[in-house]
Amino acid sequence: MLSTQQRDRLRTAFRRGALKIQSMNPTGNVEWQLVEAVHRNEVPWERVRTFTLSDGSPLVVTEGHRVYVGADDTVEAGTLTRGQRLCAVSGDKRVLAWSVEKRQFMFDLTVADNHNLVLHRSGVVVHNCPDRNYHFRPPEHECDIGAYNTVFGYVWTDPELKVYLERALDWWNMFPPRTSISSIDCLVSGSSDWRSAMHYGAMMFALMALAINWVQDEFSYSIGGVSLDLDKSSKFESLKQNAEGQFDKATEAKARTVKFIRGLQQPRYGIGIRSAFGPAVGRGVLSPRNFLVWAFLLSTGGYLASLFGG
Secondary structure (H helix, E strand, O other), rough: OOHHHHHHHHHHHHHOOOOOEEEEOOOEEEEEEEEEEEEEEOOOOOOOOEEEEEEEEEEEEOOOOOEEEEOOEEEHHHHOOOOOOEEEEEEEEEEEEEEEEEEOOOEEEOOOOEEEEOOOOOOOOEOOOHHHHOOOOOOOOOOOOOOOOOEEEEOHHHHHHHHHHHHHHHHHHHOOOOOOOOOOHHHHHOHHHHHHHHHHHHHHHHHHHHHHHOOOEEEEEOOOOOEEEEOHHHHHHHHHHHHHHHHHHHHHHHHHHHHHHHHHHHOOOOOOOOHHHOOOOHHHHOOOOHHHHHHHHHHHHHHHHHHHOO
């Protein structure tokens, strides 16, 4: 644990823009890089793993944090297995065991240029904070604006995005004409030209959920005469409406495209038996020969009817 004096020195160096940390460049060499941001994350809903490495050193990260297993290869910490080799600057490091725990807060750094950092106790290289996955709450009274930002949660996790894609597909299938796309895998393999529509649909549901989420997180905050007003739900609602408009256009295009294709599939030589009830498929499509027979019967039937006063 850091002493109060060490914390003060680190905070002072960060404020001056002089705080540096060891980082690994693309060639695999270790160098010192500036720390651009410090983040305190609320992680009560995430599992934190404490790994015991082959040299006895600990590695404490959330399961979603990416750990380097090669010079340019990272994996999520939750997927690490026993005996797996990690990229480290101080000898060979392998995973021996781990335990799972819960924590209220974890700290992350954003490192300039390389966007990775070397952990002090283990020497393992990990990816820096994925800023795009977090959103912000107002800083606490004892925190310094510009020095520490309290952040929480992921905007969207992978399972959430999967749910939004599935909802978009369900909504897509509800619009006529009915399609036989039963899953996302079926969509990607069989109707790849509709993937963009699914992206807009998923975006629509994701932004709607995010707008609802932010209703309770909006605030008007003032500290030291500086006013911090946060109003995000309306902005996400506006983005959702834009995505919804694009999705509606896609459903209209879907209806027109399917009808055009079905129309081109109609028989060249006349109307088949089944084509009156939908697409002309199977034995209902007339061949040139059958078309002539059909035309002859029609003309003969009209002639006979005229003879008998029909």
